[in-house]
Amino acid sequence: MWKDNQLWWHGPHWLMTGQWPQYQEIGIDTSEMKSMVMLTKKHSRYDILRRFSEYEKFQRVIAYWLRFKTNSLGAKKSGPLTPDELDQADKNIVKMTQHEAFLFEKQVLEKKHQIPKNSNLTSLNPFLDNEGIIRVGGRLSRADIPEIQKHPTVLPAKHHITTIITKREHQRLHHCGPEQLLYSIRQKYWPLSGRREARKITRNCLRCFRNRPKTPEIIMSDLLSDRVRGVLRPFVITGIDYTGPLQMRESRRRGRIPVSKVWIAVFICFATKAVHLELVTELSTESFLAALRRFIARRGICSKIVSDNGTNFIGAARELTEVYEFLQQEQQTITNQLARQKIEWKFIPPRAPHFGGLWEAAVKITKRHLYTITKGLIWTFEEYYTLLVEIESILNSRPLTPLSSDPNDISVLTPAHFLIGDTLLLPAENNYQGIPDNKLSRWQHLQKLRQHFWKRWHEEYLHELQKHHKWYSKGKNLEIGTLILLKEDNIPPLQWVLG
Missing domain, CATH: 3.30.420.10 (Ribonuclease H-like superfamily/Ribonuclease H)
Known part of the structure; x- marks a missing residue:
């Protein structure tokens, strides 16, 4: 039982006697061992940047948070948000985004050093403004345009904040095209790979998809055996x-x-x-x-x-x-x-x-x-x-094959060649193609003539069906989960059934 266990009540015997155990060294040959250095990098990430799907709501949340911070320090503000508060919230969102995406470049600029050549911001000649925001240096400092257009704020590519800002501008401009969307965005921001981001937003917009649907390209299939x-x-x-x-x-x-x-x-x-x-x-x-x-x-x-x-x-x-x-x-x-x-x-x-x-x-x-x-x-x-x-x-007089420019060619093959001389219920026939005409009766000669038309059908017309007159290219096949519209000829695209 545990009540009779001396180790439980008194511990090891060397605690009571005071004779501590001797440390025994184990001999290990370390001459072949090599020292290694491992560096770890902690990537800062703001989870709040991905919590909202609408930029206006996110901006107002940050603005109320900044107001709460100001009120906690003594000044009391109430009522609706002012434009200055919304602008300050926008700057804080940009700072968090740039700190997450351009941390190394920001540290280099704070030290007044040159941006490395392998950085995505090298061609923009960026600089830090008085508020710690990375802006485009560019070459338009002498242009007669507003200051914010000369030095727009840099936004990273493939980032959630860039996406929701572009989506907001796309909706504000009533679902405009990618070029106009990119022009409007660059009045204030400079997103990296901006044209790709604008095309992605317009391509994934459901309302634009319904308004300008594209029929997938498919290659023309083979003709039926009946033809x-x-x-x-x-x-x-x-x-x-x-x-x-x-x-x-x-x-x-x-x-x-x-x-x-x-x-x-x-x-x-x-x-x-x-x-x-x-x-x-x-x-x-x-x-x-x-x-x-x-x-x-x-x-x-x-x-x-x-x-x-x-x-x-x-x-x-x-x-x-x-x-x-x-x-x-x-x-x-x-x-x-x-x-x-x-x-x-x-x-x-x-x-x-x-x-x-x-x-x-x-x-x-x-x-x-x-x-x-x-x-x-x-x-x-x-x-x-x-x-x-x-x-x-x-x-029935239309030619089935292209007309030849050779005057020695026989008449062109038409559907009428197959209709003349036919009976209602055709009996079984022999093949008279290889028999001379002088050895055939008149009826057999007519049958040979019609068989000659079918031979020409195989040799002249059938090969013309080999060409593809439309649907030349093979597009991407539809997969499960693909958003589609069921096309109707006499109904506007906005009323097509979504599947």
């Missing part, structure tokens, strides 16, 4: 889009004639860019299926139809909204009708209208020809239909 794969005939894989509406009158008689709306259904072949136009009198399932039956009866059954996704019409005009509602309501019915004919109906991804650039280009050219001829007049159904057929023939 670069030769088939037996055109329109096997077809894209479809609606355009309109147009104002149509019932007849050409005089007087008050009822006027109705009509739309144009644009069918385009993925492989040959051949175009087929149909006039549709209403946005209904029956009208769409009737236009599709007319298209199939004249161009043959297709295996796949690709169209816009309904969400691509969001935010557009009221007429496009009607098309979107029609596709959204009748999607299941139309899909079932097409499935019975072994036709697959696919939609492009939402919010990606560039996936439908093939038919959007056809719609643009069709509307250009249409509006150029009609000149805003209201036509009858027969007049519109006749004009659309003529526009269709014009679009």
Whole structure:
């Protein structure tokens, strides 16, 4: 037990006897030992400089602290802060910032020595004023400008105080650009790497980001296999889009004639860019299926139809909204009708209208020809239909490949070469490319001629699709946590959804 422990109650025996233990030296050879000197540097840091995110609030806190110090020494002040108190607070903030960032340079200047060449302040020729603030010496001492502009206060780069001062000035100037922001800051301060600091503030400003959004640059992807794969005939894989509406009158008689709306259904072949136009009198399932039956009866059954996704019409005009509602309501019915004919109906991804650039280009050219001829007049159904057929023939006569300057070259390849002589349901064919013409029947000769067009499609047109006509550069991919805006065509940028 501890009560019988003599060491606990009386300590070691040599404390009672007075015979202290002898110190025993341990022999160690220190001839090979080397002495080392280690220097440590204590970096002064003011935590209060990083406690506030707004410079005005920080300035007022320091001003009230200085007033409390003054009142404690005898003088009593009350009421709102005066401009002199705010200016004194600003000077104290600058002193703490410079003491933290330029301690070595400040000590050198206090000793009236030259700033070392490896210092960031060497090019500014700095000096200490009467209040102990580092200012720019510069070369403008004889300029006819205010004294504070001749010798602005030096601020460090990548410092919290520099950031909140720049942010305050950016907000005061109603979110100006980086150049104007830097000019305004240099009226009083000289931040190191000031242009970089100004650009960082404007780039990270949420309101400026919403007002001037930038679309990220992406490299153009490879073409779909449906566009670069030769088939037996055109329109096997077809894209479809609606355009309109147009104002149509019932007849050409005089007087008050009822006027109705009509739309144009644009069918385009993925492989040959051949175009087929149909006039549709209403946005209904029956009208769409009737236009599709007319298209199939004249161009043959297709295996796949690709169209816009309904969400691509969001935010557009009221007429496009009607098309979107029609596709959204009748999607299941139309899909079932097409499935019975072994036709697959696919939609492009939402919010990606560039996936439908093939038919959007056809719609643009069709509307250009249409509006150029009609000149805003209201036509009858027969007049519109006749004009659309003529526009269709014009679009199908466009060259697929660049024209050659050699007079000996054969005619340029156009979509019309693939449309003439085709049947509705094409049977299996033999390859007649290597057989002389005198050994072929007339029907086989026509088949050989059309196969020759497909060969030219592979040799001339297909290689033209290799070029990138836009989206050349590859930008930085979006990552999780990146601030983005969902772009809408017909909505101001300030109203775009933030994600």
